[in-house]
Amino acid sequence: MILIKTDEEIEIQRESSLLVGKTLAEVAKHIRPGIKTIELDCIAEAFIRDNGATPSFKGYNGFPASLCISVNEQVVHGIPGNYELKEGDIVSIDCGAYKNGFHGDSAYTFGVGEISEEAKQLLKRTKESLYKGIEKAVAGNRIGDIGHAIQTYVEEFGYSVVRDLVGHGIGRSMHEAPQVPNYGRRGVGPKLTEGMVLAIEPMINLGTRTVIQERDGWTVRTADRKISAHFEHDVAIRKGKPDILSSFKWVEEIDPTNE
Ligand code: MG
Ligand code: MG
Numbered sequence: 001m002i003l004i005k006t007d008e009e010i011e012i013q014r015e016s017s018l019l020v021g022k023t024l025a026e027v028a029k030h031i032r033p034g035i036k037t038i039e040l041d042c043i044a045e046a047f048i049r050d051n052g053a054t055p056s057f058k059g060y061n062g063f064p065a066s067l068c069i070s071v072n073e074q075v076v077h078g079i080p081g082n083y084e085l086k087e088g089d090i091v092s093i094d095c096g097a098y099k100n101g102f103h104g105d106s107a108y109t110f111g112v113g114e115i116s117e118e119a120k121q122l123l124k125r126t127k128e129s130l131y132k133g134i135e136k137a138v139a140g141n142r143i144g145d146i147g148h149a150i151q152t153y154v155e156e157f158g159y160s161v162v163r164d165l166v167g168h169g170i171g172r173s174m175h176e177a178p179q180v181p182n183y184g185r186r187g188v189g190p191k192l193t194e195g196m197v198l199a200i201e202p203m204i205n206l207g208t209r210t211v212i213q214e215r216d217g218w219t220v221r222t223a224d225r226k227i228s229a230h231f232e233h234d235v236a237i238r239k240g241k242p243d244i245l246s247s248f249k250w251v252e253e254i255d256p257t258n259e
Pocket of ligand 2: 232
């Protein structure tokens with residue numbers, strides 16, 4: 001069942017989503033060669049708690065951390081640890097915060113120091129694909145319109161769309177109906193109506209779309225070990241124009257690879 005939120009609920013949820021955006025920026029300030037991913041996780045957890053919220057991911061199905069940190073060929077759900085970021089890495093940071101009964105969930109992929117032109121393009125185009133999908137997230141459209149827009153945009157560059165993981169409804173629970181695939185056909189799937197809130201999150205691979213799960217039970221990586229990027233926003237469905245609840249505003253002020 002797809003839960004519909006009132007305007008009041010959406011405003012409460014916006015606060016959680018914006019807090020995630022601010023947390024990502026707090027983390028971004030510390031992304032540099034030599035920092036351990038667990039250190040970034042500590043920064044995020046402290047910031048979330050200082051703002052009166054709790055990290056949505058910590059303890060979720062037993063996940064041990066506040067952030068999912070996925071480096072290079074890792075797609076999503078990487079566990080923060082002793083890995084030290086190095087020059088040329090790309091690092092996807094996925095963050096969730098829970099406050100006043102609602103979750104926010106947003107992700108951004110950063111370059112560490114100077115990254116390859118190929119990586120830069122993948123990040124830029126994956127972010128662009130998120131906004132292509134969001135454009136379709138308006139009342140009257142269908143879920144398939146979102147995925148179709150993302151897929152057609154990135155496949156033009158020879159990239160592939162991860163199929164095994166998808167976006168989702170979000171609200172009082174972090175994962176609600178409907179599923180929001182990043183691929184699909186126009187005019188297919190549940191109809192979008194006012195008051196739905198969706199987490200739209202393209203995971204785009206440089207090579208094959210096939211992914212495998214690491215033995216840690218969480219980390220998902222590309223089968224061919226080529227790099228992958230991930231960007232995510234929470235979007236409320238309205239008539240005429242999408243309402244993005246999360247924000248990259250603070251992150252983009254810091255991210256040097258952002259143009
Ligand atoms: Mg997320
Ligand atoms: Mg999500």
